[in-house]
Amino acid sequence: MAQVKQVTVTAESKPGVLAKVCDALAGAGVNIIAICAADTGGRGKLRMVVSDPARARQALADAKIRAGEEPALMLTLDDRPGSLGRVAERLAAAKINIKCTYASTSGAGGAAQIVLVVPNPDKAERALA
Numbered sequence: 683m684a685q686v687k688q689v690t691v692t693a694e695s696k697p698g699v700l701a702k703v704c705d706a707l708a709g710a711g712v713n714i715i716a717i718c719a720a721d722t723g724g725r726g727k728l729r730m731v732v733s734d735p736a737r738a739r740q741a742l743a744d745a746k747i748r749a750g751e752e753p754a755l756m757l758t759l760d761d762r763p764g765s766l767g768r769v770a771e772r773l774a775a776a777k778i779n780i781k782c783t784y785a786s787t788s789g790a791g792g793a794a795q796i797v798l799v800v801p802n803p804d805k806a807e808r809a810l811a
Contacts, residue, residue, distance in 0.1 A: 683810060685803050687735040688754040691747060695726035703728060703747060710741035716756070716797050718784035729782060731756060731797055753803045757810070761787045761794040769796070769810060776809035778802065 693699050700719060707714060713733040720727050732738045735751060742749040759765040766785070773780060782799040800806045 683755060683757045683807060686731050686754050686756045687751050688799065689730045689732055689735050689738050690750045690752060691728040691742065693726055695721040695724050699726060702745065706741045706745035706747060707732065707738055710737050712738045712741060716784060716786055716795060752799065755798045755803055755806055757796045759794045759796055761792050766796060772809055773806060778806050778809060
């Protein structure tokens with residue numbers, strides 16, 4: 683488990699926005715490790731764990747894309763039924779709300795990378811230790 687900085691972009695939900703974000707990051711040599719994109723009421727929100735958050739924010743600013751940053755946790759779990767549920771139960775027992783989560787798995791067992799956005803990452807780390 684590691685605390686990471688998640689880069690966030692809120693923009694109009696329309697064709698080409700994700701392409702522009704990806705192009706800006708690629709041009710700066712920033713790799714996207716994990717990404718979540720959601721649409722609510724015509725606004726899109728991207729949450730990304732990237733290889734270099736500071737470089738990513740600068741590249742996005744240079745491309746006239748407003749970006750923010752928030753802490754998150756990145757966990758490696760077994761890719762099998764119940765793994766994420768056990769983590770959620772431990773956080774619930776510690777009264778820690780999960781604001782957002784997204785994951786990447788191979789779908790064939792092995793490991794899963796899970797990103798959790800919580801109000802207090804330090805407290806969450808202690809609850810999961």
